[in-house]
Amino acid sequence: MIENEPPELPRGIALAWGVAANPQRGPKREMSVERIVEAAVDLADAEGIGAVSMAAVASALGFTPMSLYRYVSAKDDLLLLMQEHATGVPPESTRVLEGWRAKLLALYTEQVLLYQRHPWMLSLPITGSPITPNSSAWLDAALAALDGTPLTAEERVAVALAVTGSARWCGIVQAGYTEQSRGSGLSPDQVAVREAELYDRVITPEEFPALRSAIDHGVFTSPADPFRFAIERVLDGVTSYMAGLDRGAAHEQTTEWIELDPAEVAGDRRLRDAQKAVREAEKALRDARKVERQALRDAGERLARTRR
Template sequence: MVDDTPPSELVRLWRLPTGPRLGRPAGLDVERVVHTAVQLADRDGLSGATLPKIAETLGVTPMSLYRHIGSKEELLVLMGDAGTGPPPNFPAPAEDWRSALREWAFALWSVHRQRPWLTQLPISGPPSGPSTIGWMDAGLRALRPTGLDAGAKVGIVMVVSGYVRQADLLAQQLEQGRRTTGLDETETNRNYARHMARLVDPELFPDASEIFHSGLFESAPPPSTPDPSHDDFEFGLEIVLDGVAATIARVDSDD
């Protein structure tokens, strides 16, 4: 007989009841621990949400936290689900899956841009919490008008969400580099092109050399939004969506 009882970490992740409690309500629970951890990460980054700092903020001992979370690794999963939060209420599209999936991706991108520490969390498995499952469900909903099977839909949602995560990580690292040099994106790109134009040998790297001598970086327009990474994200997302469209077209042609 298969035991379908959820393991303790899923009980905590989904905040499932664990039976009647006698006496006064506990002063500390999973919700308070995770909420405090998210607040600390929002303020100080992921490195600021250590168990000792969480315990200090709550006025308890670090060991007492293990009554409410199974491990440090479990805390990160709990933080990721709480920090991501539930998705907006995306309606199922009648026909235009692309606009719906684009809206979904931009909404997820916005969450990551507001909470940079989310991208720094390790990936320990597939979505498993109520918030991350909610985002998965919304992404699958965008693909309803397609003729794709369940496996293809799940794969596409994972690819697009992976692109969102990687694009945010790249944006964070580039921003850190600009903070180090004190230059904005336009100045950084121009300096890069000038140095590479002098260093890159056209006989060894002909195609790269052509780009660096083309004036591309010198004449690039300034970002269209306050977030310089927005344009790059949008450009890459359209390429990903082109791939999804090609997959859908191939499936339709096989039917």
């Protein structure tokens, strides 16, 4: 083995880049990786990711599952290619805008729309950096938007990830409301009203004072977009940080990741038992405080009646 030889590309990634070997023999009728992936995406868009199987895709194309395996040898590879196809490339309009902030906000908006068009993408696990061409193009566009800023390479990636993460979180929530709408026959606005009514029944000011106040202010039926507000404030922070760098401030270096304790990762039985005991104690404390609050309310009502 040659020392320092680069790792071989997994077949799914090689297919995405168009460098995988084509099958020597295939079905007599026209077949290609592109047709397989397009059919799978159409199926996922119409019925959800749970409807996608090699047999279902083969049936949609009029072939046998074994015919597909000559082109895409594993379902995981198919899912990767589906995500790549649905992702596409960032619209050129996002690159011609003036200023890094306008470009990043445009990329954020386009990613939210992407998740609305293909909500099944949100159920696919994130297994690493975006190594496929289209996914790489989105990251490249975000980094290109930050060209000319005083941010370091690491900081530019961090900002790009913040934008992508915000878009994904917005997509997850919106996809959930859309799914509720489909299942209940209610419009998204009606789903929000029903949700607010359910909160109204169970959230008390004694137990959840801050949340109760938010409900009373109508946050669940407000037309305001909390996700857009959040990403705008994130970019406000980046703007302020850049201004400090322009004035000569030092870059903030954060190298500590949030990680589980190795003993917890290893599944130590004593640690799990201790954590379970803590959770049970915390639940008992919450229950006791709930009983205390109810007792105070009852005592207050009795006192009020005696004063009448």
